[in-house]
Amino acid sequence: QVQLVQSGAEMKKPGASVKVSCKASGYTFTTYYVHWVRQAPGQGLEWMGIINPNGGRTSYAKNFQGRVTLTSDASTTTVYMELSSLGSEDTAMYYCARGGGQNSGWYWYSDLWGRGTLVTVSS
C-alpha cells in the first residue's frame, strides 16, 4: 500500500527541539521528493521545505531557515524533520507529503500525504 506513516504526537518545552519521522512505503523511496507542511490549530497550511531522498538536496522556506533540518535514510525509507528553538507558535500539526520526482519540477504538487504529527509546545 502506498502510504506515508508519521511518528506519534510530541510534547515539548519552549527552547527544545523536535524530530518527526515520515516512513514511506509502497513506492520507490528515492524517486520522489518529500515536502513538509505545518498547520497551526484552526489555521491554514504553511510550507516548510523539501528534500530529495536521493542525495539529500534540500530547500527551506525563509521563515524556517536556520531552525529546520530535513534528512532522509534510504535504508529505512524514512524522512525526518527536525525543528529547533521551539516556541508556543510552533504548536501545530506537521505533515509530510510526497512531491514530484526526477520527471517533474523541484517544486511540485503533493499527491500523497501523511496523517500528520501533532507537536505541542508548552511549559
Place this chain on the structure above:
Amino acid sequence: DIVLTQSPGTLSLSPGERATLSCRASQTIGNSYLAWYQQKPGQALRLLIFGASSRASGIPDRFSGSGSGTDFTLTISRLEPEDFAVYYCQQYDNSPLTFGGGTKVEIK
C-alpha cells in the same frame, strides 16, 4: 511570496447543489501550477486537481478545476455528503510554495 486568497471563507449548501470555490493569486501563476486539496478531520489531505484543471487519480468527475493567470476556480457539480470538507488551493510555481486560507463547505 505569492499570496492566495480563497473565497468565500464558508459555503453553506445542501447535498445535490453546485459549489463554486475561488482562489485568487497576488501575481500570475506560471504554467497554471495550481492545485486543489480536500481536508477532512483526522484524514490525510487529498489531492483533487493539479495543473489548474487536471483531475488527480481516482477523483470523481463532479470535481473540476479551471482558470489561469491569477484567477482559479474549483467546482463541485453536485455535492455528495462526503464532499463537505475544507478545500485549499496551492501554487507550486514559485518558492515558497503557498496555500490559500481555505474554504469550508458545510451542510446547510
